[in-house]
Structures are given as C-alpha cells and as structure tokens.
Amino acid sequence: MKEKTRPVRATAVKNYPAHIFPQDLNPQDKMFGGMLVATMDKLAGTLFFNHTDGQSYGTKCIDGIPFDVTVYKGDLLLLDASINRTWNTSCEIGVRASVKRKRTGKIQHLSSTYFTFVATEELDEIDPESGHPKIVAAPMRYGVSPETKDEIQRYMEANVRRKERLQERLQKTKAA
Template structure:
C-alpha cells in the first residue's frame, strides 16, 4: 500500500471562473463571499481526491484579500494539499484575477482550509501523508506545520479561558 500521495495527484491548477454582473457588490467589485465559497468547494475536491473519503471543512484561516476582482475579470483558482495529519488536511488556495482584455494578472486572495476525512459512520478516518516534490511544495509543507501549531495553541488557550 502507498504510504504517501504526491501533491500533484489532487491539485487544481487555474480553475477558470468568468466574472459576470451578478457577482458584483455595491462597490462594483466581486463579492468576497462568492470567492470564498468557490475556494471552499474546490478545496473539498482536493481533500476528497487525496483522502478517497467524504470530507468536511473543519477550519478556514488566514484568508487574505490582496486586491479586488472587477467586472470583466476571469478568476483563476489554484489549490493544493499542503500537508496531512491523521484525519486532517491543510489545503492552500491562491486566486488570481486576469483581465480578459489586457491579459494582466493580479494575485487577489490567499487562504488555508483544514478538512477532515470521514468514514461511512461520519467518524474521522486517517488519510495518507502527502509527498511534496518541488521546492515550493516543500516550503508549503513546512509552513503548514507552523500554522497547525498556531491553530492548536490558540485552541488550547481558548479552552483554558
């Protein structure tokens, strides 16, 4: 049995979403919640591809809106598994906005999602490790452990209050 799966086995690269007027808010920029929801759905695909199980969102953290998306933009969603621990997995999301007419690309969002894999009885089930292969994947793998320690420390501090 395989002990780890490469990041590329479950990654999504440049999933395309064309922005239309119904995606806009009163500021004439794309609703942040719509972008977040699409990231959550795509992160679910990454988690289920990696684990082979039904997965649920356990946490979302470090959502950073770096720039607004506008009308006539095409959004490019890229997500990949950064690391797994037991039944949980961290998936990183990066969203770019491409101007459909000029081709100019802007980084508009970065976020991290934690998913838990479930067995048929809805109990957490262990998932395979992830195998980072590129320098960038190795960096994300290492940084995921730092973020996890921070999440656990915060949870413990809040439980102590």
C-alpha cells in the same frame, strides 16, 4: 508520514478558471468577497475528494483571507491549489487566487490562504443536539509526499501553521 501516500503534484491544480456570475457581484458591480471564499472552499473540497477517492470531509478551519485588489464585473478568477500536508485525520490545502483583468489581460494576485479539512465518518448513534447521526473525524486514506524544493518547504511550514491553529483552539477553549 502515512503508509499510503500520493505525490503532492498529483493533488495540485494550476490556473483553474472561475467565472464571476451576476449573483457574485455586490450592488457596485464588484465581486462579493464571500464568492471568493466559497470558490476556494469548493476547490479545496474537490482536491480532498479526488485525493482520497471520495472520503467524506468537513472544512474545519480557514486561515485569514485577505483581498489584495478589487475584482470587477467581467474579470476572471484563476486558482492554484494543492494539498500541502496530511496528518492523521486532517490536512492543509493551500489555495492561491489571481484575477485576470478583462480590460487589460493582466494577471494580479488576489488572495492566498490555507484550508484545514478533516476526513469524517457518520456513526449509527444519533447526536442529541442536532438530531442527525453523529459525525466524527476519521483517518485520512492517503498522505502526501512532497518532492520539489517548494513542496518540501510548504510541507515543513504546514506543521508550524498547524501548531499555531491548535494553540489558538486551545486558548479559545480555555477562554470559553
């Protein structure tokens, strides 16, 4: 665990509401799936930024995003998110999306996934491939400390998921 930590609960948001705008709909007036991914990614980025007092970052990877139900025009998205665990330069942010139905007022689970964000810094050196300053991973300013039973469980499980992601990365590197 890092020397400087903040409680997981200080990173968390619950029932964050997100409207679905006309440009978020497909031609059948149902929500376009990419809208959910973008909304979750933006929220995860906001949590990261807030937790680290404005450290630069990049979304390194997103786990699978299932869509459990159809979202219709007029429905409202409700998102819960928190930083589950931090490591040296990276962290896992869990995001859960529900949908509040316009017609019935009922709330249904829509999707849950995990984002891996990496704290970054820009070097003076120019990257010859992009022509922009090189961006590298940097140590995260703050870790997180889990307190409740659920937070501790997510904290432990995050390590297992991270191992699987790094294993997959290794296999892809070998196959390339």
